[in-house]
Amino acid sequence: MTYQPPYTLTSDIVSLVAAIAEQVGRLSLLPEQGLDLRLRRINRIRTVTGSLAIEGNTLSEEQITALLEGKTVLAPPRELQEARNALLVYEHLSSWGGSNETDLLAAHRLLMTGLLDHPGQYRASGVGVMAGDKVLHMAPPANRVPVLMRQLFGWLGSTREHPLIASSVFHYEFEFIHPFADGNGRMGRLWQTLLLSRWQPALAWLPVESLIHQRQAAYYQALNDSTAATDCAPFIQFMLTCIRQALDGLTPQDTRQVTPQVEAVLAVMRGEMTRHEIQIALGLADRENFRKVYLLPALATGLVEMTLPDKPNSRNQRYRLTVLGHQRQKMEPRTP
Template structure:
């Protein structure tokens, strides 16, 4: 008999699946591609920050943004390394198949490279799931892991359950098995996102992990309750609530907060030269500054040249336009840049 994870489809679960599907449908109608790409960027940062924060990583969104931009960050080396690994893993996200055990092992290798010895390999010893200082679950013996994971992947490949449900079941079963020596939490959340993304690409960067981090005690409680009941319905219901809350709050309007052009506006005081702007942003590479910050701000009409007829003039400076001032008013003036520099 083929393996069948024990779970029950409750009315609460069905209602949340329907609500999430409706909300995703509304997000799918986004037509402004540039805004959608900016949303993807901020949500990926939030996703990585949330998932690593659950595991104890203290880096802020501003620091992760800086690492993404290749800037130096003053923080514990291990935490910086975790972020770089996560960024590298998400760069490979589109190449992995949810039902491929080989891809799961490769994802673990990338995500945990340089952090533990057994990367890309199932564990060889016993492990437990911790909630603070409390052991809430002792995982199955290591010698059972390959068979249990094989059964789980076999079920995932054959199931006709809705991806919202199947991904939550997989996530719970994965955490129950706890197949790796370390990194199981972030891997379980990553793989649920992968399963969902094959249903709809918008799920790639919807930052569910941020909400899970805010409800971390409930996350562990849902795992524990599902284990006690030998039924993952409590965990499914919890995850669907997190997904629904995240989807309904993932709107394009939040995207400009971390875009380079908005960061440029936040340091622009009066009239400033290119060099002054670059230094104020803490950037060294002139070409990166021009392409990622200056030109987008000019193209969007957020800043203007003081000598527009002579764009290459050595006396050229830049100042905010009315549109740029309106954008900064919505973002609290120069607060964004101050916070970003403080976070680094």
């Protein structure tokens, strides 16, 4: 009998699928999917930085960028190896088949070279997911992993579910099985991106990892809730919500009403900036006027985003251009 992962398609999940499909359709309104090489590079750096940060890697976007450019970066050797491997893996994304187990093992080999004794091989011992001294999840025994992975790939190759659903289910089941000694989180997220890119190529450049990092506690909670319910609907809904929010920064919006003040904000934005840095760059003295007339309208257009959207008042909050913001800044350079 063919394996059938346990999941329920709730009305919220169905609504998210419809909304995302509509957003993806609007991508066709942008030339060449709206992602030139520079913007693809920005999103890839955000993806790699976010995925590694979830696993405790401390390298910043600036350091990942420097590595990509072949520059010397001072950081712990293991973290540098993790970053180099991740950048290489994402470069090879288009060469792998999502339903091919051999390709998954090859991807893990690239991802974990120099980090594990036997990369590209399923684990030979038990493993658990820990939070300090607390065991959050005990994965199935090692001798069951090959069978479980064959069953999962068998389901993936035969399912008629929408790719948004199928990729989320695979991601959850993969994390539940935890087939490798290390690198399971990175591989699960990588493979969902691969599956989505086979549906819509532009999604290969969607920085979902960055959003998951910002919502890391909710990510693990969704995994735990799905395991407790023996139904991965909570995880599906979480992932679809992240995908939809990531697409908000890619899909066209009505920017005909962008004010001169918002255009001024776009003109001064460089990388990630604090609210104070933007205000100083604009030469404004009145903080409240800056917030109401410049910053909030810029956020509302979807051209500027917070780096910590779940913590709007955080002292570590920064602001940066979305992909659409980068496009508008490049097409219509202004001075404040």
